[in-house]
Amino acid sequence: MGAREVNYGRLKVVRLGGPLVSAHLLVSDDALTLIDTGLWGIPGELRSVVRRLGRSPGDLRDIVLTHGHLDHTGGAAEIQAWSGARVWVHPADREHVEQRVNYTGLARGCGTLERAGVVVGRLGGWCYQAPVIGGELRDGDVLPFAAGLRVWHLPGHTPGHCALVAEGVLGDKGGGLVFSGDVFASYSWSVHRPPAFLTRDRSRAEVSLRELAMARPVAVLPSHYDRMEPGLHARRLTQLANKRRNVV
Ligand SMILES: [Zn+2]
Ligand SMILES: [Zn+2]
Known part of the structure; x- marks a missing residue:
């Protein structure tokens, strides 16, 4: 699968999960921050990564959820119980994370899928639990961890869908590493x-x-991506956006 971590300025980013769905651990000098919590396997993988880094559970202070879909929130409650981390989500997806959302139209298929995911998880001894939400994401806010993480509300996929931009790590060189959630998926065979x-x-x-x-x-x-190469996904995004598409 290639690299499992990249360094971006002063920030180390560790990939958890795999091509099906990934969560990202942001390692900075003072603390650990997790973006999304994946499905069932992520909490165990996270525990071993934190051990390998020589850090303790309490170093994980914040968990930021890009949106409420189950493949991004599945491990949140378990990881929160283990670390005591504060969980952040946009208010428009709060009910989703708490499994109180009513799906309408085509998105009803998504609700069915999430319910199926919960049932399959139960068969494996896993039960979805909602984390306690302790922080609200607001567009333009810069969260004071991971050297400054800017909230970028990019709704549509879900009403509260947000990207997070690690932009404090490069100093005044500009740019930033964008965690784009589900704005697009990026694989060599399909973007x-x-x-x-x-x-x-x-x-x-x-x-x-x-x-x-x-x-x-x-x-x-x-x-959702194949290789951990941030420059590659930036280029693929440009190509995808340049392809014309009629939206009904
Ligand atoms: Zn999603
Ligand atoms: Zn997803």
């Missing part, structure tokens, strides 16, 4: 928007995709 049935508002999601592409980021890590 694509999330499937329609997983997206609440396709028109709004398209606006978000273009907003992200027009900012011309040089380093992007989506949640």
